[in-house]
Amino acid sequence: MSCSIAVIPAAGLGTRMRPLTYYVAKELLPIGARPALDYIMQELAECEIRDAVLVSSVTKKPYFELYAKECLQTYGITCHITLQENPMGLGHAVLCAKDIVGNSQFVVALPDDILVKENATMALIEAAKEVGGSAILSQRVDWADVEKYGIVKTEDENSLLVDSFVEKPPRDKAPTNLAIIGRYCFSPLLWAKLDAGLEKKLATSDPKELDLTIPMNALINEGHNIKACEFNGIRHDTGKMAGYIHAFCELAKEN
Numbered sequence: 001m002s003c004s005i006a007v008i009p010a011a012g013l014g015t016r017m018r019p020l021t022y023y024v025a026k027e028l029l030p031i032g033a034r035p036a037l038d039y040i041m042q043e044l045a046e047c048e049i050r051d052a053v054l055v056s057s058v059t060k061k062p063y064f065e066l067y068a069k070e071c072l073q074t075y076g077i078t079c080h081i082t083l084q085e086n087p088m089g090l091g092h093a094v095l096c097a098k099d100i101v102g103n104s105q106f107v108v109a110l111p112d113d114i115l116v117k118e119n120a121t122m123a124l125i126e127a128a129k130e131v132g133g134s135a136i137l138s139q140r141v142d143w144a145d146v147e148k149y150g151i152v153k154t155e156d157e158n159s160l161l162v163d164s165f166v167e168k169p170p171r172d173k174a175p176t177n178l179a180i181i182g183r184y185c186f187s188p189l190l191w192a193k194l195d196a197g198l199e200k201k202l203a204t205s206d207p208k209e210l211d212l213t214i215p216m217n218a219l220i221n222e223g224h225n226i227k228a229c230e231f232n233g234i235r236h237d238t239g240k241m242a243g244y245i246h247a248f249c250e251l252a253k254e255n
Contacts, residue, residue: 003125003185004051005100006044006107008037009093010064011057011084016240025063027111029244032252036238037067038074039114039251045075047122049107053080053097057087088201089209095194103188108212110182114247118233124185131161133225134190134216137183139235143171149179150213152228162226165213178228181235184212193218 014021020029028035044052052071054064061081068079084096094108105128107121120137127135138152151166153175166175193215201210220226236247 003105006049006052006109007094007097008109009055011055025060031248040109041071041075041077043121046119051078053100055084055093055096056081089211091194091210091212098191108184112239113182114236116234120183120231123229127227127229128185131225131227134187135185135227137181137231138178138228139181139231141177141179143177146174146177152178160228162228165216167213
């Protein structure tokens with residue numbers, strides 16, 4: 001199954017980046033001479049992905065409508081904008097794109113993670129094809145930071161096939177320090193697991209966010225292969241001011 005569409009969750013209000021995000025969508029803040037989202041779109045274009053679903057909030061939609069025109073002209077990518085009206089977690093944001101993506105393999109790219117020196121999306125698409133399933137991007141993190149991430153447990157020390165995922169475990173409960181970072185390549189089988197997760201959440205009034213680790217674990221339990229690809233390039237986490245400033249300075253030199 002070929003992959004020609006990506007989902008970009010971008011509905012967050014960017015509270016950690018205020019006051020900048022009072023005036024512009026966080027994903028469109030400049031990094032060097034380019035908006036941050038350009039780095040994602042270039043990565044996708046290199047993989048011959050021609051459609052991207054921007055999951056937006058109502059207040060950010062006008063910014064993305066303007067950006068969509070430039071994106072089509074520059075990268076040949078058509079941006080489809082859909083709304084996440086109630087923020088209920090990353091899994092819910094991805095689910096908001098279901099009607100547009102349909103029964104296709106798709107990439108999820110988190111715009112806070114600007115990845116350079118290696119096309120992570122291309123590696124994920126190839127890995128998903130290799131195992132006949134899905135793939136996620138991973139990176140070793142300090143053990144003190146494992147509680148900030150979804151953590152990967154592989155089948156054994158020599159395998160990158162995932163046995164299970166643990167969402168933000170305390171250090172003493174983390175099976176590894178191999179963390180999920182902001183790229184995924186999913187089979188459309190994920191939709192049924194996200195639908196089931198949302199239905200359960202609403203039925204039980206569960207206050208927890210609908211994340212991706214529970215539906216991914218459900219797929220694995222049914223025999224679906226998910227491969228963890230270790231990222232060897234440079235990752236800039238631009239979700240906080242310090243990371244954004246560092247990325248701006250580093251990438252401005254290259255631009």
